[in-house]
Amino acid sequence: MPQGAPDVPDKGPLFMRVTGVLTAIAFILVVHRLLWKVYRGTAISADDVIIQVSMAIQIVNTVMGDLACHYAFGRHRADIVRSGGNIVLALKYFWLFQILYKAVLCLNKLSFLAFYLRIFPTRLFRIICWVTIGIVISSTFGFVLATIFQCIPVQASWQKHLPKKCINNASFRWSWAGYNTAMDIWVCVLPLPVLAQLHLDRIRKIGVMLVFCMGLFVCVTSIIRMWAMEASTTTQDPTWGSFDALLWSAIEASTGIICACLPFLKHSAQRLVPTWFVSLSNGSRKSRSRATRTRTGRSYRMSRLESQEGTQLGQGWRVERHEPDADSESVGSQGAIAKGQIILTTDIAMHSEPASR
Numbered sequence: 001m002p003q004g005a006p007d008v009p010d011k012g013p014l015f016m017r018v019t020g021v022l023t024a025i026a027f028i029l030v031v032h033r034l035l036w037k038v039y040r041g042t043a044i045s046a047d048d049v050i051i052q053v054s055m056a057i058q059i060v061n062t063v064m065g066d067l068a069c070h071y072a073f074g075r076h077r078a079d080i081v082r083s084g085g086n087i088v089l090a091l092k093y094f095w096l097f098q099i100l101y102k103a104v105l106c107l108n109k110l111s112f113l114a115f116y117l118r119i120f121p122t123r124l125f126r127i128i129c130w131v132t133i134g135i136v137i138s139s140t141f142g143f144v145l146a147t148i149f150q151c152i153p154v155q156a157s158w159q160k161h162l163p164k165k166c167i168n169n170a171s172f173r174w175s176w177a178g179y180n181t182a183m184d185i186w187v188c189v190l191p192l193p194v195l196a197q198l199h200l201d202r203i204r205k206i207g208v209m210l211v212f213c214m215g216l217f218v219c220v221t222s223i224i225r226m227w228a229m230e231a232s233t234t235t236q237d238p239t240w241g242s243f244d245a246l247l248w249s250a251i252e253a254s255t256g257i258i259c260a261c262l263p264f265l266k267h268s269a270q271r272l273v274p275t276w277f278v279s280l281s282n283g284s285r286k287s288r289s290r291a292t293r294t295r296t297g298r299s300y301r302m303s304r305l306e307s308q309e310g311t312q313l314g315q316g317w318r319v320e321r322h323e324p325d326a327d328s329e330s331v332g333s334q335g336a337i338a339k340g341q342i343i344l345t346t347d348i349a350m351h352s353e354p355a356s357r
Contacts, residue, residue, distance in 0.1 A: 008075060008076075008079040008082070008083045009075065009076065009079070010074050010075050010083070011069075011074035011075075011240075011243050012069030012070060012073060012074035012075065013069075013074075014074070014247070015065060015066070015069045015073070015074060015243070015246065015247050015250070016066050016069060018247065018250075018251065019062050019065060019066070019247075019250045019251070019254065020062070022250070022251060022254035022255070022258070023058060023059060023062045023254050025254070025258060026055060026058065026254045026257040026258050026261070027055060027059070029257070029258055029261035029262070029264075029265070030051060030052060030055045030257065030261055032261070032264065032265070033048065033051070033261045033264045034048065034052065036264060045114070045115075045118055046114040046117075046118070047111045047112075047114035047115040047118060047260075050107050050110050050111040050114055051107070051108070051111040051257060051260050051261065053107055054104050054107035054108055054111065054256075054257055055257055057100055057103055057104050057107070058100075058104045058253050058254060058257060060100060061097055061100035061101055061104060061250070061253065062250060062254075064093045064094075064096045064097040064100060065093075065097050065246060065249075065250050067089070067090075067093040068090050068091075068093040068094040068097060068246065069090075069243075069246075070090075071085045071086045071087070071089045071090035071093070072085040072086065072087050072089075072090030072091075072239040073090055073094065073239050073242065073243055073246055074239070074240070074243045075239055075240060076237055076239070076240045077237050077238070077239055077240065080239065087239065088158055088159060089158075090239060091157065091158035091160070092157075092158040094158075094242075094246070095147075095157045095158055097246070097249075097250075098147050099144055099147050099148060101249050101250070101253055102140055102143055102144050102147065102176070103140070103144065104253040104256070104257075105140075105180060105252070105253060105256060106136055106137065106140035108218070108253070108256030108257060108260060109136050109183060109184070109187050109256075110133060110136060110137070111260045112187050112188075112260060113129050113132055113133050113136070113187065114133075115260075116129050116190065116191055117129050117130075120191065120194055122194060125191075125194055128190065129190070132186065132187065132190070135183075136183060139179060139183075143176050143179070146167065146172060150166055150167050150169070150172065151164045151165070151166040151167075152164060152165050152166075169233065170233035170234075173229060173232070173233055174229070174233065177222070177225065177226045177229055178226075180222055181219065181222045181223060181226065184218050184219045184222050185219050188216055188218070188219060217255055217258075217259050218252065218255050218256045218259055221248060221251050221252040221255045222252055224248055225245060225248035225249055225251075225252055228244035228245045228247070228248045229245045231244065231245070232244070232245035
């Protein structure tokens with residue numbers, strides 16, 4: 001075990017603290033997301049399973065990063081031996097970190113896309129989602145293979161003294177960073193055109209769009225990582241110069257999981273501060289009611305969707321078509337539903353929209 005020298009600059013403990021806190025937050029949010037669905041009796045969906053797998057891999061990946069810092073990363077190469085480090089072990093754990101890191105980012109994107117498929121019924125939008133899923137999976141698979149075989153033989157990635165053939169490390173890492181940032185932005189903005197067409201008042205529409213834009217935090221960390229990678233690809237002291245890129249890679253992975261789970265905190269927040277949500281909902285209803293009367297002369301109000309037994313249904317979203325003679329009160333409606341309307345329901349609200357012809 002390496003014994004740290006007091007006079008050796010070492011940023012490794014910073015990595016362990018930051019990643020430990022973020023991984024713990026991500027784990028708590030994933031557990032909360034799962035327990036909330038179990039408590040509500042809602043079925044576990046594909047996006048829930050994907051984010052759980054991502055969390056499990058991220059825990060292992062955090063350990064890999066910690067071990068890389070434990071043995072060398074965060075210290076100057078000249079200080080590694082005298083501080084009890086091991087450059088070979090550090091590079092081996094760093095190699096494993098790069099592979100798992102890419103897998104986590106892929107699963108985070110797939111979780112968002114699976115969530116979109118679950119709540120948006122539009123055929124064109126779903127086709128775009130499936131195409132994006134294909135691109136994410138195939139591209140990540142290619143980058144992971146390239147990471148594994150970045151040097152031939154493979155062990156030359158951490159045993160630098162071996163005769164080897166390696167890819168251009170700087171070009172490869174920049175291509176991954178560019179692809180990953182572009183895909184993060186694409187996945188984040190993908191649902192916005194659909195959300196912009198919802199028949200909601202301005203305040204509520206902005207709120208819904210902000211919920212779906214939480215993935216922008218991942219884009220921010222991805223861009224910061226690209227800034228940190230500049231030093232990583234040009235340094236002659238890899239264990240020191242690559243530290244910031246390593247740190248921001250771990251931050252980006254955990255942030256993706258956190259952003260995927262943040263919307264599910266709304267349910268707990270509603271129970272903790274219900275008066276705030278009621279005030280916001282009432283103000284939003286009044287605003288939308290006035291706008292609706294102006295356009296159609298008829299007002300449609302929002303309410304909790306309930307079954308005929310009066311129990312609130314799960315937190316899934318769905319689209320329902322109501323016939324003109326349907327008993328709107330039986331599903332929690334507080335007003336008449338016009339003929340040929342589409343009812344878009346969420347876990348807390350029901351919206352009426354014109355049916356497509």
